[in-house]
Amino acid sequence: MAEAYPWQDSLWQQMAGRAQHAHAYLLHGPAGIGKRALAERLMARLLCQRPVGLDACGQCKSCMLLAAGSHPDNYVLEPEEADKGIKVDQVRDLVSFIVQTAQLGGRKVVLVEPVEAMNINAANALLKSLEEPSGNTVLLLVSHQPSRLLPTVKSRCVQQACPLPSEEMSLRWLEQALPECALEERLELLALAAGSPLMAVSLHAQGVREQRALVVEGVKKLIKQQQSPTQLAESAWKDIPLLLLFDWFCDWSHLILRYQLTQDEEGLGLSDMRKVVQYLAQKSSQDKVLAMQDWVLAQRQKVMSKANLNRVLLLEALLVQWAGLPGQG
Structure with a gap:
C-alpha cells in the first residue's frame, strides 16, 4: 500500500x-x-x-x-x-x-x-x-x-x-522521518527542498548539506580568485547533480537582483551565501545581473529537459559569468 x-x-x-x-x-x-x-x-x-x-x-x-x-x-x-x-x-x-x-x-x-x-x-x-x-x-x-x-x-x-504542506506539518513529519537530525538541520533541509518534505529526505540521503557547503566554499574562492572556473567544474563539484547546482545559482542570482532593488536583508534566504549575495549586489551592474540570470534560467531549462549537455563546459561557462559579475563593465 x-x-x-x-x-x-x-x-x-x-x-x-x-x-x-x-x-x-x-x-x-x-x-x-x-x-x-x-x-x-x-x-x-x-x-x-x-x-x-x-x-x-x-x-x-x-x-x-x-x-x-x-x-x-x-x-x-x-x-x-x-x-x-x-x-x-x-x-x-x-x-x-x-x-x-x-x-x-x-x-x-x-x-x-x-x-x-x-x-x-x-x-x-x-x-x-x-x-x-x-x-x-x-x-x-x-x-x-x-x-x-x-x-x-x-x-x-x-x-x-496537490498541496505543499505547511512548514509546521512538514517539520512534524520530518521529525519522524529523520529522527537523527536536529531541528536546525531539518529546517535547513526543508529550505533547500523548497518546502517539499519528501525532497528534504532525499536530499539528506545524498548528503546535500555537505554538497552545498562545498559549492558555497567554491564560489567564495572563485570570487576571491583563489580557484578557477575550470578547477571547480572539472573536479571539486563532479559528484553534485547538475540540476541541484543550477537550482542554487538560479536562486542566488534572484537574491542578488532582489537585494539590488530592495536592500532587504530579511529576504536573503539561508545565511551561508548572505555575504556573497550582498557583495555581488553592491559590486555588479543590474544589467549584468539580469543578463546572467536570463542565461542561468535558459541553461537550467535545458538541464530539466534532459538535453545532452557537456557538464564540464556548462559549469565552466556558468562560473566564468559569476567570476565576471563584480565591476561595472
Missing part, C-alpha cells in the same frame, strides 16, 4: 470519495510532496474488488496481484532510465494496452510519471487515448512541471493541484 501523507487527507477524501471518476486526472505540484504515492493509492482503490471505506482492502485478488506487480489491468509508464525521456514506442505499447478489455472484469488503471518526460511525438501519441480511452479506463498522470506539458494534454484531463 502506498504511504498516506497527512497533508493529503482532504485531497484524498475528495478524490477517493467520488461516485464517478474522470477518464484522466493530472496530479500536479512541486516535486517531493507525495504525488506518486497519492496516484498509487488511488490506483489501488480504483482496482480493488472490495474497498474498505475510501481505501483498497489490500486482501482481494486484485490487491494481491497489484502488490506483486502482476496485475493484468494495471500499467505504469515511466522513463526506462533515470533522467531520460519517455519514448514514443513506450506510449504506443501503452495505447495497445488501453484498447484491450479488462481481464478481471473491472477497470484498467494507467499511471504515467512524470508526464513531462514525454517528448512532443510521445505526447501526441497519447492524445486520442486521453480523450477517448477504451472501456472503463482511468489514466493518472503525475507532473512536477505542468508548464512543460502540451495544452492539448492538459485540456483532456481533470487537473488536480
Whole structure:
C-alpha cells in the first residue's frame, strides 16, 4: 500500500470519495510532496474488488496481484532510465494496452510519471487515448512541471493541484522521518527542498548539506580568485547533480537582483551565501545581473529537459559569468 501523507487527507477524501471518476486526472505540484504515492493509492482503490471505506482492502485478488506487480489491468509508464525521456514506442505499447478489455472484469488503471518526460511525438501519441480511452479506463498522470506539458494534454484531463504542506506539518513529519537530525538541520533541509518534505529526505540521503557547503566554499574562492572556473567544474563539484547546482545559482542570482532593488536583508534566504549575495549586489551592474540570470534560467531549462549537455563546459561557462559579475563593465 502506498504511504498516506497527512497533508493529503482532504485531497484524498475528495478524490477517493467520488461516485464517478474522470477518464484522466493530472496530479500536479512541486516535486517531493507525495504525488506518486497519492496516484498509487488511488490506483489501488480504483482496482480493488472490495474497498474498505475510501481505501483498497489490500486482501482481494486484485490487491494481491497489484502488490506483486502482476496485475493484468494495471500499467505504469515511466522513463526506462533515470533522467531520460519517455519514448514514443513506450506510449504506443501503452495505447495497445488501453484498447484491450479488462481481464478481471473491472477497470484498467494507467499511471504515467512524470508526464513531462514525454517528448512532443510521445505526447501526441497519447492524445486520442486521453480523450477517448477504451472501456472503463482511468489514466493518472503525475507532473512536477505542468508548464512543460502540451495544452492539448492538459485540456483532456481533470487537473488536480496537490498541496505543499505547511512548514509546521512538514517539520512534524520530518521529525519522524529523520529522527537523527536536529531541528536546525531539518529546517535547513526543508529550505533547500523548497518546502517539499519528501525532497528534504532525499536530499539528506545524498548528503546535500555537505554538497552545498562545498559549492558555497567554491564560489567564495572563485570570487576571491583563489580557484578557477575550470578547477571547480572539472573536479571539486563532479559528484553534485547538475540540476541541484543550477537550482542554487538560479536562486542566488534572484537574491542578488532582489537585494539590488530592495536592500532587504530579511529576504536573503539561508545565511551561508548572505555575504556573497550582498557583495555581488553592491559590486555588479543590474544589467549584468539580469543578463546572467536570463542565461542561468535558459541553461537550467535545458538541464530539466534532459538535453545532452557537456557538464564540464556548462559549469565552466556558468562560473566564468559569476567570476565576471563584480565591476561595472
